[in-house]
Amino acid sequence: MIAFWLLAPVMVAAALGVLFARKAVHAALLLAVVMIGLAVLYLVQEAPFLFAVQIIVYTGAILMLFLFVMMLVGVDASDSVVETIKGQRLFAIIVGLLFGSVLVLGVAQVSVGAVVGLEAANADGNIQGLADLLFSRYAIAFEGTAALLITAAMGTMVLAHSERLKPRLSQQEMAAQRMRDYADSGKHPGPLPAPGVFARHNAVDTPALLPDGSTAELSISRVLAARGTVRSAPHLADDIEELTQHMHDDGSSNIPGRPDATPKGPLEGDPSDRRDDGEVQP
Amino acid sequence: MSETPFLVLSAILFTIGAVGVLTRRNALVLFMCVELMLNATNLALVTFSRVHGNLHGQVTAFFVMVVAAAEVVVGLAIIVTIFRTRRSASVDDASLLKY
Numbered sequence: 495m496i497a498f499w500l501l502a503p504v505m506v507a508a509a510l511g512v513l514f515a516r517k518a519v520h521a522a523l524l525l526a527v528v529m530i531g532l533a534v535l536y537l538v539q540e541a542p543f544l545f546a547v548q549i550i551v552y553t554g555a556i557l558m559l560f561l562f563v564m565m566l567v568g569v570d571a572s573d574s575v576v577e578t579i580k581g582q583r584l585f586a587i588i589v590g591l592l593f594g595s596v597l598v599l600g601v602a603q604v605s606v607g608a609v610v611g612l613e614a615a616n617a618d619g620n621i622q623g624l625a626d627l628l629f630s631r632y633a634i635a636f637e638g639t640a641a642l643l644i645t646a647a648m649g650t651m652v653l654a655h656s657e658r659l660k661p662r663l664s665q666q667e668m669a670a671q672r673m674r675d676y677a678d679s680g681k682h683p684g685p686l687p688a689p690g691v692f693a694r695h696n697a698v699d700t701p702a703l704l705p706d707g708s709t710a711e712l713s714i715s716r717v718l719a720a721r722g723t724v725r726s727a728p729h730l731a732d733d734i735e736e737l738t739q740h741m742h743d744d745g746s747s748n749i750p751g752r753p754d755a756t757p758k759g760p761l762e763g764d765p766s767d768r769r770d771d772g773e774v775q776p
Numbered sequence: 777m778s779e780t781p782f783l784v785l786s787a788i789l790f791t792i793g794a795v796g797v798l799t800r801r802n803a804l805v806l807f808m809c810v811e812l813m814l815n816a817t818n819l820a821l822v823t824f825s826r827v828h829g830n831l832h833g834q835v836t837a838f839f840v841m842v843v844a845a846a847e848v849v850v851g852l853a854i855i856v857t858i859f860r861t862r863r864s865a866s867v868d869d870a871s872l873l874k875y
Binding site: 495498499502505506509510512513515518521522525528529532535536538539540541543544547548551552555556559560563564566567568578582583586587589590593594597598601602606607609610611612614615616620623624627628632635639642643645646647649650653654656 | 777778779780781782783784785786787788789790791792793794795796798799800801802804805807808809811812815818819822823824825826827828829830831832834835837838839841842843844845846847848849850852853854855856857859860865868
């Protein structure tokens with residue numbers, strides 16, 4: 495009973511978390527807490543086989559399937575808070591509270607007689623007892639579940655399989671398409687410009703500079719632009735200015751953060767020359 | 777070890793799952809709430825199995841788990857198919873039959 499009183503509040507809290515979590519991933523992890531708690535309660539109630547099945551099938555297989563599908567659908571897919579039916583959420587909560595209170599009160603007041611316990615039924619072991627029932631009295635239902643599982647597996651394969659609607663383009667066709675685009679809209683047929691090659695910094699988040707000083711939008715990934723993590727050219731210029739200023743102040747060309755970057759001996763040139771070569775670490 | 781607390785916990789979990797099915801819009805969370813309801817009934821079945829002193833309740837709970845596994849597999853495949861065509865996992869967007 496101690497296990498019950500320890501687990502029950504945690505399980506109810508986790509179930510409420512499933513209800514209120516904005517993100518589906520959080521809901522799935524909280525549901526895992528509820529399921530593991532249930533597994534322990536099965537063990538408390540003399541059902542060791544169901545304890546193992548609960549952990550393996552529910553927490554191990556079904557929830558992991560949920561998480562995989564979440565990866566396919568998008569982890570960030572959070573729930574919308576817009577009500578499509580006016581007042582539906584409020585009514586659902588009221589009905590839920592009424593239903594829950596009636597159910598809890600009803601269950602709490604019913605007396606089902608003395609608890610017999612499973613010592614006699616589990617005398618030969620829980621798994622043996624379950625197998626006795628499963629392969630004698632419930633044999634037809636067991637066969638039914640076999641048919642159900644095979645049908646479900648077939649149905650899933652049919653549903654998840656996607657036909658290729660268009661034939662795969664060959665390299666020649668793609669080249670011809672590029673030339674057609676160039677003729678129609680003037681789209682550059684060659685590869686996209688690399689990031690930052692003319693901007694003294696070749697990280698992917700720095701856009702390349704065009705000859706007139708503006709940035710080449712095509713040179714950075716659209717994802718970075720959407721996230722707003724693109725480093726602007728003026729910002730970078732300030733960094734470079736600061737570094738070169740530092741170099742001139744102490745007379746050496748030692749760039750902070752790169753202690754051994756300067757070649758020694760006759761190879762070392764005028765520091766003013768070094769402003770224009772190579773990359774500069776941020 | 778009396779049976780009432782287990783049954784009350786089962787009823788509470790079932791109610792939370794039912795409210796979740798009514799209020800949530802994400803098809804995946806909806807499915808999780810259905811799983812919560814199935815698990816709550818399993819707890820009641822296991823409890824009644826102990827009260828009555830035979831294993832029929834546990835066998836039924838086992839069958840419920842098998843059916844739940846099949847249901848989740850097919851349901852998630854449907855969600856993936858809908859997502860592939862409509863780019864959304866919200867149950868409100870799959871309303872094509874309404875018009």
